[in-house]
Amino acid sequence: MSDILKMFTTVIKSLFKKSTCRQYPFKKPVFFDRTKGHIQIDRERCILCSLCDKRCPTGAINVDRNARTWAINSYKCILCFRCVEVCPVTCLAMQQQYSAPEEIKKSEVVEIPAKAEKAKA
Amino acid sequence: MNAWIWGIVGILLTPVVAGLVGGIDRVITAKMQGRMGPPVLQPFYDVMKLFSKQNLVLNRFHHDLVICSLIFTVAAVGLLFAGENLLMCIFALVVGNVFLVLAAYSTNSPYSMLGADRELLQMLAAEPMILLAAVGIYMATGTFDINLIASGTHSAIQYLPGVFFGLIYVLTIKLRKSPFDLSTSHHAHQELVKGLSTEFAGPSLALFEIIHWYETVFVMALIYLFFASRPIVGIVAVLIVYFLEILIDNINARVKWDLMLASAWVITLIFGLGNLMLLFILK
Amino acid sequence: MFEDQEIVTIERSELISRAQKISKEGYRLVQIGCTKQSDHFQIDYTFDKEYRFYNLRLSIPLDHPTLPSISHLIMPAFLYENEMHDLFGIQVSDMILDYQGKFYNIAKKAPFATISAADTTTEKG
Amino acid sequence: MAKRTIVPFGPQHPVLPEPIHLDLVLEDEMVVDVLPSVGFIHRGLELLCQKKSFQDMVFVAERICGICSFIHGVGYCQGIEKVMNLDIPKRAQFLRVFWGELSRVHSHLLWLGLAADAIGFESLFMHSWRVREKVLAIFEETTGGRVIFGAAKVGGVRIDISQDKLDQLAIALDEIQKEYEPLAKVFLEDYTVQHRWSEVGYLSKEDAHQLGAVGPTARASGLPQDMRKLRYGAYEDLEVEPIVETAGDCYARCVVRVKEIYQSLDLMRRVIHKIPAGEIETKVTGFPQGEYFSRVEQPRGEVVYYVKGNGTKFLDRFRVRTPTFANIPPLLQMLKGCTLADVPAIVLSIDPCISCTER
Numbered sequence: 013m014s015d016i017l018k019m020f021t022t023v024i025k026s027l028f029k030k031s032t033c034r035q036y037p038f039k040k041p042v043f044f045d046r047t048k049g050h051i052q053i054d055r056e057r058c059i060l061c062s063l064c065d066k067r068c069p070t071g072a073i074n075v076d077r078n079a080r081t082w083a084i085n086s087y088k089c090i091l092c093f094r095c096v097e098v099c100p101v102t103c104l105a106m107q108q109q110y111s112a113p114e115e116i117k118k119s120e121v122v123e124i125p126a127k128a129e130k131a132k133a
Numbered sequence: 134m135n136a137w138i139w140g141i142v143g144i145l146l147t148p149v150v151a152g153l154v155g156g157i158d159r160v161i162t163a164k165m166q167g168r169m170g171p172p173v174l175q176p177f178y179d180v181m182k183l184f185s186k187q188n189l190v191l192n193r194f195h196h197d198l199v200i201c202s203l204i205f206t207v208a209a210v211g212l213l214f215a216g217e218n219l220l221m222c223i224f225a226l227v228v229g230n231v232f233l234v235l236a237a238y239s240t241n242s243p244y245s246m247l248g249a250d251r252e253l254l255q256m257l258a259a260e261p262m263i264l265l266a267a268v269g270i271y272m273a274t275g276t277f278d279i280n281l282i283a284s285g286t287h288s289a290i291q292y293l294p295g296v297f298f299g300l301i302y303v304l305t306i307k308l309r310k311s312p313f314d315l316s317t318s319h320h321a322h323q324e325l326v327k328g329l330s331t332e333f334a335g336p337s338l339a340l341f342e343i344i345h346w347y348e349t350v351f352v353m354a355l356i357y358l359f360f361a362s363r364p365i366v367g368i369v370a371v372l373i374v375y376f377l378e379i380l381i382d383n384i385n386a387r388v389k390w391d392l393m394l395a396s397a398w399v400i401t402l403i404f405g406l407g408n409l410m411l412l413f414i415l416k
Numbered sequence: 417m418f419e420d421q422e423i424v425t426i427e428r429s430e431l432i433s434r435a436q437k438i439s440k441e442g443y444r445l446v447q448i449g450c451t452k453q454s455d456h457f458q459i460d461y462t463f464d465k466e467y468r469f470y471n472l473r474l475s476i477p478l479d480h481p482t483l484p485s486i487s488h489l490i491m492p493a494f495l496y497e498n499e500m501h502d503l504f505g506i507q508v509s510d511m512i513l514d515y516q517g518k519f520y521n522i523a524k525k526a527p528f529a530t531i532s533a534a535d536t537t538t539e540k541g
Numbered sequence: 542m543a544k545r546t547i548v549p550f551g552p553q554h555p556v557l558p559e560p561i562h563l564d565l566v567l568e569d570e571m572v573v574d575v576l577p578s579v580g581f582i583h584r585g586l587e588l589l590c591q592k593k594s595f596q597d598m599v600f601v602a603e604r605i606c607g608i609c610s611f612i613h614g615v616g617y618c619q620g621i622e623k624v625m626n627l628d629i630p631k632r633a634q635f636l637r638v639f640w641g642e643l644s645r646v647h648s649h650l651l652w653l654g655l656a657a658d659a660i661g662f663e664s665l666f667m668h669s670w671r672v673r674e675k676v677l678a679i680f681e682e683t684t685g686g687r688v689i690f691g692a693a694k695v696g697g698v699r700i701d702i703s704q705d706k707l708d709q710l711a712i713a714l715d716e717i718q719k720e721y722e723p724l725a726k727v728f729l730e731d732y733t734v735q736h737r738w739s740e741v742g743y744l745s746k747e748d749a750h751q752l753g754a755v756g757p758t759a760r761a762s763g764l765p766q767d768m769r770k771l772r773y774g775a776y777e778d779l780e781v782e783p784i785v786e787t788a789g790d791c792y793a794r795c796v797v798r799v800k801e802i803y804q805s806l807d808l809m810r811r812v813i814h815k816i817p818a819g820e821i822e823t824k825v826t827g828f829p830q831g832e833y834f835s836r837v838e839q840p841r842g843e844v845v846y847y848v849k850g851n852g853t854k855f856l857d858r859f860r861v862r863t864p865t866f867a868n869i870p871p872l873l874q875m876l877k878g879c880t881l882a883d884v885p886a887i888v889l890s891i892d893p894c895i896s897c898t899e900r
Contacts, residue, residue, distance in 0.1 A: 020386075023380065024380075025165040031170075032167045044681050044685070046681070047685055092600060099410065119629075247570070314661060386660040387662070388737070446845055451847075451857065460847070479804045492867065492869075495866065518578075519578075
């Protein structure tokens with residue numbers, strides 16, 4: 013008889029426990045230090061060296077020096093931190109968030125202001 | 134005249150009650166599994182959504198057979214509430230079930246056909262016990278007439294504890310719960326996809342759900358008849374039995390058909406027939 | 417720690433007899449792999465017995481590559497042989513189950529690996 | 542002779558989360574013959590080595606499979622490291638074992654859940670995955686990713702775990718074990734579970750060897766075969782004894798996995814205990830020249846990576862033989878003579894991963 017009741021205690025216990033589900037988005041998730049989310053750029057600091065573009069394993073980042081733009085395609089990005097590692101001025105950072113769904117797969121383009129470089133020079 | 138009104142009230146109330154019971158069932162099941170679960174009204178949302186979908190009818194008979202099944206199952210519940218003959222109600226339910234099997238056979242899909250095979254096996258396993266229960270109630274109260282059974286002064290349960298136990302055992306088959314949800318379960322991910330109801334879509338599937346609601350109420354009413362002289366005890370007993378079924382559902386895997394058939398018949402023989410024999414000798 | 421790997425180069429005609437011998441000795445087939453080189457296909461038959469790695473290697477020409485099947489001797493070989501056929505277009509004769517180029521049942525017609533390393537690098541540039 | 546029907550099983554069978562297609566030839570409910578077809582999700586990942594540099598190829602290797610991704614990455618890295626004669630710091634090797642074993646726990650818990658679901662034991666399924674969620678939380682805490690976390694790298698690992706965190710993780714592991722124990726009992730002792738799995742899908746020891754079964758499938762048939770016995774990486778310092786069952790049926794395969802979770806939890810504790818301080822990677826210079834068959838043990842069994850470098854930044858050939866590929870012939874053998882109701886249980890019992898198989 014006991015071998016058909018092995019699950020009994022577990023089931024009864026969880027009947028009186030709080031459920032394990034978290035009702036996202038009503039309840040915000042807990043992020044750890046390393047939780048991945050979305051690559052963000054500090055546009056004031058970027059020097060358009062395009063190292064991130066070269067090193068990105070999936071080609072998600074696109075740097076255009078002439079147009080002074082930095083673009084990331086979140087749908088290609090695999091959040092591997094490679095760009096964060098290689099950036100010489102540490103202007104890239106991981107922003108912790110759950111990305112919202114989008115209708116079209118498009119790149120997010122950031123314009124890098126010219127004055128930052130001038131000020132440095 | 135009164136009987137007619139009772140019957141109609143029963144037919145109209147059944148979907149509401151069974152839907153609510155189904156919703157509570159799902160919440161309790163979710164709790165047992167450590168989940169949040171859907172809202173209590175989810176079964177109604179499901180059925181309403183299914184009705185709004187396109188009806189994919191495979192052939193001429195398919196949908197009609199489901200409607201026939203619905204008519205007989207509804208009639209069975211109606212007759213039960215109208216206080217007619219218990220045996221007649223049970224046979225009406227069986228006919229409804231058979232129509233469902235025919236609908237599944239008519240589709241020509243292997244999963245559906247195997248599901249129908251198993252549904253027949255399930256009926257073979259469950260029906261003897263249900264019939265014995267009816268006979269038992271007759272022996273205890275002296276009548277098949279539900280009106281008289283319900284207004285009697287003696288509860289059948291005191292003569293029929295064995296039959297009652299056997300009935301609870303086969304109830305798992307009738308309610309399509311683990312370990313005996315072989316022909317079609319509440320989850321569409323068993324070995325036969327959804328077995329019996331694989332090929333039902335949209336409104337047909339909604340009707341299938343509604344048929345199941347009526348079946349649920351029917352077997353619950355059958356349980357109630359054992360306690361008919363004391364309504365409060367009866368309702369409490371029904372609730373306890375239903376909770377037990379949820380519990381059994383959650384602590385068992387699905388078994389194979391041979392074990393189901395063998396165990397159901399052994400239980401029927403020992404507890405059902407044994408109880409009746411004793412009753413026959415002692416009375 | 418890296419394991420020692422024994423790689424033996426054999427001739428195509430030896431394959432069947434070698435495979436027969438080695439499966440009799442109680443080795444199991446680990447994999448059959450094909451590598452396209454500049455002037456030949458390199459075919460590797462990898463076996464293992466109690467963590468002992470044993471590899472038979474043979475080379476066949478690039479045009480009209482054919483191989484005898486060893487699936488009669490070692491049943492699981494038919495999967496790898498069909499895979500080789502689909503990826504590199506190697507004709508394996510007398511397989512116990514021949515998928516006729518439909519092992520990887522995708523829109524592109526077998527063989528798939530027709531571009532060489534040189535082509536792709538120029539493509540990228 | 543009974544009437545023969547052909548029942549198509551898959552590629553999108555609700556029980557089976559994997560796109561394998563089997564044509565089952567049935568006599569009534571008895572399977573007499575099986576014809577497998579794979580190839581619904583062939584992605585040509587092996588050829589990508591000609592387009593991605595050998596260092597970026599790690600990310601591709603990790604994406605071969607979404608469940609045992611880390612071990613895929615490690616197997617690939619190991620091949621390249623041997624070819625390039627790189628010496629990997631001990632700490633990196635221990636961290637690889639830690640995540641590798643955690644992946645094994647995660648994969649086995651996932652499998653236990655799916656297997657329970659396939660036999661209609663929904664509550665057991667949910668509870669297995671509830672425990673698995675805690676394992677995923679450890680992944681997220683240590684690496685930032687929950688399933689594919691890109692911690693492996695040619696030359697070492699990319700992320701370190703501090704000693705404080707490791708000590709905390711030891712407590713978390715104990716908690717996981719405590720929650721897992723009652724569930725393991727159900728898998729090992731419950732009557733209905735045994736009813737569904739005992740003497741189902743039998744594979745004899747001889748057949749298992751002949752047909753090239755690997756991993757838990759082979760171990761459940763009595764073959765003591767575990768690639769961790771090759772003592773690659775940090776397994777040099779961590780002795781592992783393969784868990785062997787002799788019954789050769791679905792139940793034995795379940796028992797092997799249930800016990801392997803305990804073994805992996807134990808291994809991780811030993812890693813936390815033994816892990817040396819130091820660097821986590823060596824600098825990689827030059828390009829790979831040479832070849833190597835790298836063999837590692839995945840949750841599903843032995844996986845073989847063949848890498849051949851030609852002295853440029855692109856590899857000549859990258860080939861993967863995944864465990865499921867090797868387990869298909871034994872699966873065909875197991876299926877013969879079973880009833881239709883057992884088919885999902887048997888197919889699941891080899892823990893199929895068709896994404897792996899087709900690459």
